[in-house]
Amino acid sequence: xxFEPVIGLEIHAQLKTKxxxxxxxxxxxxxxxxxxxxxxxxxxxxxxxxLNKKVVDFALRIAVAIGCRIAETSRFARKNYxxxxxxxxxxxxQYELPIAEFGQIEIDVEGTRKKIGxxxxxxxxxxxxxxxxxxxxxxxxxxxxxxxxxxxIVSEPDLRSPEEAGAYLRKLRSILRYLEICDGxxxxxxxxxxxxxxxxxxGREELGTRAELKNLNSFKHVEKAIQYEIRRQQAVLExxxxxxxxxxLWSPDSGKTNSMRGKEEAHDYRYFPDPDxxxxxxxxEWIQKVKEELPELPDDKTERFVEQYKLPVSDAERLTSxxxxxxxxxxxxxxxxxxxxxxxxxxxxxxxxxNAQGKTIEDSPVSAENLGGLLKLVQEDVISGKIAKTVxxxxxxxxxxxxQIVEEKGLxxxxxVSAIEEVVLKVLESSPKEVEAxxxxxxxxMGFFVGQIMKETRGKANxxxxxxxxxxxxxx
Amino acid sequence: MKLHELxxxxxxxxxxxxxxxxxxxxxxVLDQIEAVDEKVGAYISIFEENAMKQAGEADKxxxxxEIQPLTGIPMAIKDLICTKGLRTTCASKILENFIPPYDxxxxxxxxxxxxxxxxxxxxxxxxxxxxxxxxxxxLTCNPWDLARIPGGSSGGSAASVAADMCxxxxxxxxxxxxxxxxxxCGVVGMKxxxxxxxxxxxxxxxxxxxxxxxxxxDVTDGALILNTxxxxxxxxxxxxxxxxxxxxxxxxxxxxxxxxxxxxxYHSSEGLxxxxxxxxxxxxxxxxxxxxxxxEISLPHTRYAVAAYYxxxxxxxxxxLARYDGVRYGFRDKDSNDLIQMYRNAKSKGFGTEVQRRxxxxxxxxxxxxxxxxxxxxxxxxxxxxEDFKNAFQTCxxxxxxxxxxxxxxxxxxxxxxxxxxxxxxxxxxxxxAGIPGISVPCGFSENGLPIGLQLxxxxxxxxxxxxxxxxFEQATDFHKKKPNL
Numbered sequence: 001x002x003f004e005p006v007i008g009l010e011i012h013a014q015l016k017t018k019x020x021x022x023x024x025x026x027x028x029x030x031x032x033x034x035x036x037x038x039x040x041x042x043x044x045x046x047x048x049x050x051l052n053k054k055v056v057d058f059a060l061r062i063a064v065a066i067g068c069r070i071a072e073t074s075r076f077a078r079k080n081y082x083x084x085x086x087x088x089x090x091x092x093x094q095y096e097l098p099i100a101e102f103g104q105i106e107i108d109v110e111g112t113r114k115k116i117g118x119x120x121x122x123x124x125x126x127x128x129x130x131x132x133x134x135x136x137x138x139x140x141x142x143x144x145x146x147x148x149x150x151x152x153i154v155s156e157p158d159l160r161s162p163e164e165a166g167a168y169l170r171k172l173r174s175i176l177r178y179l180e181i182c183d184g185x186x187x188x189x190x191x192x193x194x195x196x197x198x199x200x201x202x203g204r205e206e207l208g209t210r211a212e213l214k215n216l217n218s219f220k221h222v223e224k225a226i227q228y229e230i231r232r233q234q235a236v237l238e239x240x241x242x243x244x245x246x247x248x249l250w251s252p253d254s255g256k257t258n259s260m261r262g263k264e265e266a267h268d269y270r271y272f273p274d275p276d277x278x279x280x281x282x283x284x285e286w287i288q289k290v291k292e293e294l295p296e297l298p299d300d301k302t303e304r305f306v307e308q309y310k311l312p313v314s315d316a317e318r319l320t321s322x323x324x325x326x327x328x329x330x331x332x333x334x335x336x337x338x339x340x341x342x343x344x345x346x347x348x349x350x351x352x353x354x355n356a357q358g359k360t361i362e363d364s365p366v367s368a369e370n371l372g373g374l375l376k377l378v379q380e381d382v383i384s385g386k387i388a389k390t391v392x393x394x395x396x397x398x399x400x401x402x403x404q405i406v407e408e409k410g411l412x413x414x415x416x417v418s419a420i421e422e423v424v425l426k427v428l429e430s431s432p433k434e435v436e437a438x439x440x441x442x443x444x445x446m447g448f449f450v451g452q453i454m455k456e457t458r459g460k461a462n463x464x465x466x467x468x469x470x471x472x473x474x475x476x
Numbered sequence: 477m478k479l480h481e482l483x484x485x486x487x488x489x490x491x492x493x494x495x496x497x498x499x500x501x502x503x504x505v506l507d508q509i510e511a512v513d514e515k516v517g518a519y520i521s522i523f524e525e526n527a528m529k530q531a532g533e534a535d536k537x538x539x540x541x542e543i544q545p546l547t548g549i550p551m552a553i554k555d556l557i558c559t560k561g562l563r564t565t566c567a568s569k570i571l572e573n574f575i576p577p578y579d580x581x582x583x584x585x586x587x588x589x590x591x592x593x594x595x596x597x598x599x600x601x602x603x604x605x606x607x608x609x610x611x612x613x614x615l616t617c618n619p620w621d622l623a624r625i626p627g628g629s630s631g632g633s634a635a636s637v638a639a640d641m642c643x644x645x646x647x648x649x650x651x652x653x654x655x656x657x658x659x660x661c662g663v664v665g666m667k668x669x670x671x672x673x674x675x676x677x678x679x680x681x682x683x684x685x686x687x688x689x690x691x692x693x694d695v696t697d698g699a700l701i702l703n704t705x706x707x708x709x710x711x712x713x714x715x716x717x718x719x720x721x722x723x724x725x726x727x728x729x730x731x732x733x734x735x736x737x738x739x740x741x742y743h744s745s746e747g748l749x750x751x752x753x754x755x756x757x758x759x760x761x762x763x764x765x766x767x768x769x770x771x772e773i774s775l776p777h778t779r780y781a782v783a784a785y786y787x788x789x790x791x792x793x794x795x796x797l798a799r800y801d802g803v804r805y806g807f808r809d810k811d812s813n814d815l816i817q818m819y820r821n822a823k824s825k826g827f828g829t830e831v832q833r834r835x836x837x838x839x840x841x842x843x844x845x846x847x848x849x850x851x852x853x854x855x856x857x858x859x860x861x862x863e864d865f866k867n868a869f870q871t872c873x874x875x876x877x878x879x880x881x882x883x884x885x886x887x888x889x890x891x892x893x894x895x896x897x898x899x900x901x902x903x904x905x906x907x908x909x910a911g912i913p914g915i916s917v918p919c920g921f922s923e924n925g926l927p928i929g930l931q932l933x934x935x936x937x938x939x940x941x942x943x944x945x946x947x948x949f950e951q952a953t954d955f956h957k958k959k960p961n962l
Contacts, residue, residue, distance in 0.1 A: 039578050043799045045571065045679040046558045046580060048712050078795050080842070082819055089798020141803065270842035272851055275684035275792055278713050 003199040003237065005230045006207055007159035008119075011172060012150050013182040014126065014190040015058045020147035021125050022049030022092065027149070029188065033131075033142035041147035043087030048276050051076075055149040056099070056280065058181040059123050060290045062151065063100035065175055065297055066118055070287055074099045076123075076277045080270040084141050085128035093124035093152075095271040099280070105155075105175070106299060107167040108317075116168050117156030126150050151182075157196065157207065162223040162230070169193060169222055170321075174298050178323045186218050193222050198243065199233045208233075209243040213257055215250045225250040229257050301326055309339035318347050325361045328368045335372025338379070345371060349389070353396055366395045374402035387411050387459050413462050417469070420453075420461050424469045427452045438474055446470065479504035480640040481959070484549050484697040487643055491538055491548050498538070498548025501643070502531035502592050505550040509594070509641045512962045517616045518626075518636040520555050521563050522595040530592040537590055545700045547590030552642035554633050555596040556603055557688065558677040559583055562593070566679050567611040568601045570800045570807045570826030580677020581712065582646060582688050582705045589704045594642055597632025601828045602797065603653055603681040605629050606900050609891055610830040617887070618660060619960040620926055624884040627657030633691045634661035638927075638960055644701050645691040650681050651785055652879070652904025654689045655916035659879035659929025662918045662958065664698045664946070665691045669937050670911035671716035673702075674709030680796040682789040683714075685908040694956050695917060695947040699723035702939065718937050726940040727947045731768040734945065736760075737872030738770060741778040742903055749882035755920030755928040756878050759949065763876065766948050771872055775864040778906060780857045785905045786898055787841050787854035793831075794838030800826060833894065862910045865933075874945050875933040877903050879916045883926035907933050915942045918955035927955070 020027055023040035040047045063070055077095035103118035128143040153172065159165045173191055176182040184191045198210035213229055216222045228250075233243050247266075248257040296304070298320045305316035305326075320326045325346070332342045350371065354364060374395065378388045383406055394405045406412055427449060428435055438445045446467075453466050479501050482490070490496045506524055513519050527550065534548035553559060556566040558576035560583070565571050579587065586593070600610035608616045608631025616631045618624040619639040626635040630647030634657035637645050647654040649667035658665025666689045673688045680686060690701035703724065708717040738760065764770050802808030802822035809821035824832070841850035868875060880900055890897045907914040912933055919930035930949070934942045950956055 039576075042804060044576065044578070044805070045564070045566070045574065045799070046556070046576070046675075046677045047578070048676050048714075050711060050713055080795050080798060082798065082801065084801070084803045084815065087799060087804060089801060090795050268844045270795070270839065270844075270847075272791060272795070272842055272847070275682075276680075276714065 001238070002202040003234055004202045005160060005226075006157045006198050006200060006210075007161075007165050007226060008157035008196045009155045009159065009165060009168060010194040010196070011153040011155075011169070012192040013153065013176055013184070015055055015149040015151060015181050016183060017052060017054045017058060017149055019052055019054075021052050021055045021123070021149035022147055025147065029190075031144055033140065034144060036144040037146070041087070042143060043089070049092060049274075051277060051280070052149065055123055056282070057290065058149070058179075059099050059121060059151050060282070060287065061179045061181055061294065062153070062176060063103065063121050064287065064290050065179055065294060066103035066105050068100035068103035068118060068121060070100050070282055071097055072282060073097065074280045074282070076274045076280070077271045078274045079124075081267050083127070084139065085130050085143070085146070087128070087143060087146060091125060091127060092274055092277070094122035097279075098122035099282070105168060105171055107164060107171050109161070109164050109167050114158075114164070116158045116164075119154040119156050121151055121153050124150050124152060157198075162226040165195065165226055166219060166223045169219060171298070174321060174323075178295055178297055180295075189217070192217070195222065195226055195229075197226060197229045197233065199230065199237060209245050211243060211245070211257075212247045213250055214247060214260065217252075221250060221252055224255065225257060228255060232257065295323070309333075309343070311339060311343055315343050315347060319343065322361065328361050328364070331368035332372040332375075335369050336375040336379070338375070341375055342372070345375065349392060365397070365399050366392065367399075370395055370399075370401050377402050377406060381413060381462060382406065383411055383413050384459060384463055386454075387413070390459075411460060413460050417465060420457070420465050421469055423453055423456045423461065424466070424473060427456065428473060435474065449474075478640075480508040480643075482643060483693045484546065484644050484700050487549060488543075488545055488547075492543055494538070498531040498534040498592060499528065501548060502527050502550045502594065505594055505640075505642055508639070512619075512639050513641055515617065515622055515962060516619050516635050516639050516641070517614050518552070518597050518632040518639065518641055519595045520565055520567060520598050520613055520632070523562055523593060526562065527592050527594045534590045534592060542590075544589045544704075546586065546644075546704050548592060549643050550592045550594045551586060552594055552597045552633060552636040552645040553583070554599055554630050554645070554647045556599065556648060556679040556681075557582060557646055558679065559593060559596065562596070564596065564679070565613060566602050567599045567613050568827065568831070569612045570822065572613065572807065574805055576677070578677065581674035581709045583677065585705050585707075586646075591704075597636050597645065599632055600629035600653075601831050602679065602793070603629040603648055603650055603686075604793070604830050604834055606652070606656055606897055607885075607887075607890070608632065608657070609887065610828055612828045615887070618884050618926075619962055620662065621884070621924075624886055624926070625660070627660035627880075627884060629653040629657075630665070630691060631657045634658050634663055634665065637661065637663045637691050637693060639962060640959070644693070644697050646688055646701070646705070647691050648678055648681075648686055648688050649904075649908065649914075650685045650687075650789060651908050652901045654691060655879050655904050655914055655929070655931060656901065658691055658916040659918075659931075660884040660927060662927030662929075662955065662960070663691055663693060664695055664915065664917050664950075664956065665689065665929075666698050666702065666915040666939070666942070667907060667913060668702060668706065668939055669716075669913045670908075671714055672718070672720075672913070672937065672939065673705050674707070674712040674715045676709055676711040680792075682792040683796060684792060685785075685789060687908070695915075695943060695950050696724065696727055698915070699727060699943050716937070721940055723940055723943050726944040728944065729948055729951060731763065731766045731945065731948050733769075734767075734874070734941075735769045735771055735872040736763055736945070737773040737868055737875045739775045739778070739868070739875055739877055740772050741775050742877035747881050748878065749922070751920075751922035752878050752880070752882060752928050756876075756930060759919040759930045760876065762952055763945070763949055766952055768945070773868045773872060773875070775861075775868060775906070777857065777860045777864050778902075781861055781906045781909060782898060782902055784854040784857035784861070785901070785909060786837070787850045788858065788909070790834040790838030791842050791851050791854075792838065794835045794842065797827070797831065797835055802826070830894070858909045861906055865906075865910045865912055869935045873934070873941050877931045877933070879903055879929040879931040883922040883928055903931060912936055913939045913942055915946050917946045917950055919949070919953070920955060921958075
């Protein structure tokens with residue numbers, strides 16, 4: 001029997017507000033343990049939460065961006081459970097009345113566009129962190145992260161393959177980063193993903209029993225874990241067994257998922273509305289303001305790049321995959337307004353360099369202005385395309401503008417016909433056999449002569465002039 | 477002149493005229509504590525040194541001409557209001573040694589007003605109880621009869637005011653915890669409108685019901701304290717940005733044109749002690765003679781109030797008290813070998829029986845599958861009770877009722893019967909469910925000399941009406957002038 005995987009993702013995205021969701025402590029990552037804490041986020045007796053409006057603003061950005069219906073009135077609720085990293089013994093979250101519902105995100109997989117439904121977005125506070133002493137039976141509690149704002153984005157079970165899940169995840173991350181509300185770092189935990197997976201016989205409407213996967217802390221692992229889980233469930237079903245509703249933990253080391261807790265052991269969180277916080281009322285004016293301040297999103301930008309710059313869709317998508325990359329591209333165009341070569345240089349040479357160095361576009365050693373400057377020199381025949389690559393490599397090291405490098409290294413192209421002619425004659429004189437062969441029809445030797453001339457001029461001879469002169473001397 | 481017997485307004489006049497100093501007044505109060513608290517047991521902590529220092533500062537401020545109504549006034553604070561650097565126990569073993577690094581907003585306001593914090597007073601553990609017998613730390617006796625309970629949960633506040641061991645006090649009221657002990661101890665106690673006074677720094681019992689308020693020797697003092705502690709607080713999202721009037725402006729003798737409603741469900745209650753019934757009847761007559769109009773009204777959902785309250789309050793409590801886990805502060809049992817045992821020991825050894833009972837009740841009621849039947853239903857009842865009051869206040873300005881069905885009972889009398897204890901809150905807890913203000917003023921004594929209180933309830937943010945009616949009643953009677961014989 002052929003089975004169809006049904007996948008839904010729950011994303012927790014840390015919001016990049018300066019202060020926590022219910023107090024004014026800093027959200028900065030990496031501070032010494034328990035230094036970004038106050039009585040409120042420590043859950044001291046008698047303290048009260050006060051909602052950070054910026055968090056609502058950030059949640060609204062993503063909600064509006066993916067077309068959600070915004071709740072006029074939403075509520076915070078308490079999710080009750082005991083753990084040492086949860087100071088109050090409950091997490092303030094949203095339950096029955098989330099801030100937003102019913103959105104959608106479009107993904108492209110193998111050239112096909114697909115709409116993935118968004119069930120809901122809600123706001124909540126993060127918990128702290130436990131650091132377990134590897135040598136002693138001792139755990140240290142660090143509450144710096146306690147109260148850092150999160151949004152949970154729950155998708156509909158609309159994904160059908162690990163690739164679709166990966167595409168959805170990347171698209172969502174890109175949108176969050178475009179909106180400047182989350183830095184999307186899976187390894188540091190600012191962007192976390194749980195996956196719900198079930199299988200059903202192909203063609204059947206009814207959903208199978210699902211397992212929830214946790215600990216998926218990189219894009220690669222999300223796809224791998226889902227792949228594994230699909231195979232696991234398929235094997236169970238093919239042997240006539242039943243998939244159990246449970247939470248499973250992905251182990252990157254073994255490449256397997258293992259049962260963490262079953263349905264019976266599932267927590268009863270005893271949700272109820274938090275009496276310390278008033279219902280959150282969002283009026284049209286607020287939503288309108290968020291709408292107006294929304295930046296151009298990846299899909300719109302791609303469309304515009306294709307339209308405005310006449311780029312192929314695949315190139316446009318590549319450039320808009322990160323907001324910073326798209327901005328770099330457009331910045332380059334200010335100095336050198338030729339979209340195609342700029343695009344080629346960025347997607348080819350520059351991204352190649354950045355990948356090799358493990359850098360992102362934000363810390364590119366070559367500024368957009370300088371890259372534009374380099375291309376301008378080529379266009380103006382100051383340097384050849386070949387020399388340009390050498391100059392680029394130098395720019396990547398020193399960060400200097402192309403013009404300066406060209407001048408310092410004497411790389412300016414020789415366009416003086418008489419100077420080049422001198423070299424041409426010299427090369428032809430020293431290669432009588434090749435000249436003979438050429439004249440007898442071995443036209444491929446043209447490349448040999450050009451190469452020799454370039455070698456003599458250290459690449460600085462204008463190739464167009466070289467070609468013209470050669471042709472004149474050999475054929476004329 | 478016995479300084480500790482002064483009211484706030486009397487002491488204020490003398491301080492202003494520099495006839496007495498705050499240091500003398502504070503010393504007199506400390507001496508009174510020394511003399512009688514061994515018998516009454518109101519105080520958990522006495523901050524003698526700190527109090528004398530604050531009194532000294534108040535005297536300096538007064539000498540500079542900077543005097544506010546509470547400047548230099550020695551106050552007793554219920555021990556679940558956080559006091560920076562001063563032990564705050566909630567009368568619980570679990571917080572026996574807890575010293576908050578912050579002040580409750582009301583404490584900031586009292587300090588700014590120049591009040592003197594004499595000490596922290598006893599209560600039912602985490603404010604759960606009606607007799608102060610549930611204190612995890614000590615027993616408090618009724619100054620009028622040491623064999624009897626002072627009421628609760630603000631029993632220490634009421635007893636310390638009644639026994640002149642402070643000039644005024646702050647308590648908190650979740651289901652009657654200010655009004656009921658005020659009634660049992662013959663003092664004035666007021667629960668303001670929910671949202672009138674900031675809850676920041678008030679250790680939560682049931683967040684949607686808790687409210688801080690004054691316990692005082694007369695209505696004027698109550699108004700003065702309320703003036704100081706009221707107002708919107710950005711640190712408490714449930715405090716309300718309503719203008720705070722000068723409550724003392726309503727201390728005027730005039731009840732003409734005021735309609736007083738008598739809820740029939742409260743007055744015909746079975747089990748109403750005859751002495752209470754008699755006192756209330758007299759009080760009604762007095763109020764009528766002062767020019768108020770009387771109408772009988774109905775609050776039809778009253779009979780569901782106790783049930784709704786004892787679902788909502790424990791539900792919220794079960795969550796509010798989860799934080800006492802021994803991880804960051806508070807009691808941690810050293811003989812715990814793993815996390816679960818550490819939690820279990822902290823809670824079962826740190827909390828008393830009644831607190832554990834309510835945590836279990838609330839945990840059960842919030843559990844999956846029971847939520848709608850309990851919390852959901854109770855919330856609906858709460859809405860109906862609010863509607864009852866809203867309807868009643870369309871025809872009357874205040875509602876008049878007893879505070880408690882009977883005068884203070886004997887210590888231990890109801891200790892094994894939580895249900896009877898819960899039912900004794902029947903007249904007070906509706907005001908908490910509805911969020912409306914209520915006041916208790918002395919209105920008589922039982923045959924065996926125990927104080928009896930009269931309750932007035934008013935519209936949201938209409939404390940001034942309660943103050944006005946209570947003041948008129950008080951001025952026409954002299955129950956508030958009687959002192960217990962210690």
